[in-house]
Amino acid sequence: MNSDNHRTIIPATALDKSASGFSVAFNKRLQRRYRAEQRFKWLGIAAIFSALAFLAFLLTTVIGDGASAFRQTVIQLEISFDKEEFTQEDLLQADYQRLVKTALSERFPEVAGRQDKRLLYDLVSSGASYKLLNMVRDNPKLIGSRQTIWVPANDDVDMLIKGKIDMDQPEGNRRIKDRQFQWISSIREAGQVELRFNRAFFTNGDSREPELAGIRGAIKGSFYTLLITLLLSFPIGVAAAIYLEEFAPDNRFTAFIEVNINNLAAVPSIIFGLLGLAIFINFWGVPRSTPLVGGLVLTLMTLPTIIIAARASLKSVPPSIREAALGVGASKIQTVFHHVLPLALPGMLTGTIIGMAQALGETAPLLMIGMVAFIVDVPGSITDPAAALPVQIYLWADSPERAFTEKTSAAIMVLLGFLVIMNALAVFMRKKFEITW
Known part of the structure; x- marks a missing residue:
């Protein structure tokens, strides 16, 4: 009998299943999943472009208002x-x-x-x-x-x-x-x-007259404040990170300190301003509205960031470095300070620069310690009354004169310029000194 007269008819569902290896229902679910992933991808791209559009609008507004200043x-x-x-x-x-x-x-x-x-x-x-x-x-x-x-x-x-x-x-x-x-x-x-x-915008201090007001006093005040912050926060933060990461015993007290350091990094900055007002001004008697007390307050705020970044840098150093140093007879202190610390230092510096950039843009803690006062003279030392650049922007934004509006936007442009430079410096140092293990 001819085999052509006895062909087997296979259902379409079976053909689909045999062709793909899965059932039709599973294929539909798989297609829905692919479509959902594609939608999520396009939503992510749309979110990025929306954020860039808002950022471009913000920068365009600031530059458009401040360029004339x-x-x-x-x-x-x-x-x-x-x-x-x-x-x-x-x-x-x-x-x-x-x-x-x-x-x-x-x-x-x-x-x-x-x-x-x-x-x-x-x-x-x-x-x-x-x-x-x-x-x-x-x-x-x-x-x-x-x-x-x-x-x-x-x-x-x-x-x-x-x-x-x-x-x-x-x-x-x-x-x-x-x-x-x-x-x-x-x-x-x-x-x-x-x-x-x-030129007066860069060479004069603050003034009641908009055409005479400048940012020189605010820039010098910010410089002295950040100098105090750097001189205090960097050595203290690095020393704390070295102790916690290399020498501290693994017990409840150490765990308690680590948890509190992580929590302090998320505390609102105005809390540090209240702490500085209570301790440095009311208890220690440090003069108000000076870069000295501003630097002390920003040191408290910056320390958790620097400690966390320094510990992360120490953890990134491979254990083989420590084992090799100990194997040739180096002590624990020699191993840390001669071998581990130099390799972790670039990451520490990067974290410090980021922390300093954060401190440069802070306003709330400085308002609490009196740096919101109207200061005409340019400060000559860390104990002279001074304003900071973010506080100067805050003061000008509250002024009724139309000319102070462009001054405010121009000062924001200068502040953004400093922040971009500091973050670019952090990226440069990370790329230049980064070691791939």
Whole structure:
């Protein structure tokens, strides 16, 4: 009998099962699982791009608001250093503000009324008199001469020149009046108004006048504070990590210390500020609002981070290094300090830099110890009253003047620049000194 007449008919489900090795139901579940994994992948990518978009929006806003702060409006005046104004030997006694007012009155002789003169004089910053004082102090031969000098403009004029005041609004809703706008337009047409690099932003301390305010005092205060923090936290943190990792016995007391160190790393920073207020200021009597007490407080906050990073670096050193050193007759201390510590030091430095970067951006603990005070003078030592860069940003953000808004964004740009540099330094050191075992 021909075998073709006796073919066996195999069901389709059996064919599917034999082709894939699994049942149809299992294949459907497997496809659903693949689709779910694909959706999760795309959700992750979308989350990353969303985060990057928000970060780009934040940076664009900060840079857009703060870039203009690096330029300052200056006005050209013809200043006559009349000898009648310098009748006393002390140059500080001269009325430099009157010299500025005289120059403005000569530039606009038609201005007569008291109110109009006040509006006219408001075009120039009060810092113009300090500039004239410094010029005469550096070169007394200017007395009796007539000089063309560029002086800083008032903050409202600066905002107008930068296009941040809408003159289409009613006069009562804006700080620049119509008469002032006419005078500014006149000197602009004469080429006596310019936008120049704002050196005062980097060389001056804080000020009530936005056009005179700078970040030099805040930068020096942050530098002294971080210097104290580094000098205290690094040796103490490394010593604690070496003891806990290499010498401490394995008992309940050591375990208790390790748990508390890990917990302290997660404590809100304001708690360290309260601790510093209670111990360093109220009990020890350390002066408030100084880099010394700020460094002590940030040391408490940074220590857990440095200890954890240092212990991780010590653990990364292979046990064979210790065994080899002990095998050739080295003592326990010699093994740790001559062999293990040098190999773990790059990782310790990386963790320290990251901890210092965290301390640089902290504001809450410094507010608790009084570094929120208005400090005009630039600190000269760790015991002088000072502000820190994050606190300076906080103070300017609370100021009502429109010009302080761009100052705030510019200070944020400087702070972000320092943080990026410190984190880049940590990455560089990790890559350069990293040892692969």
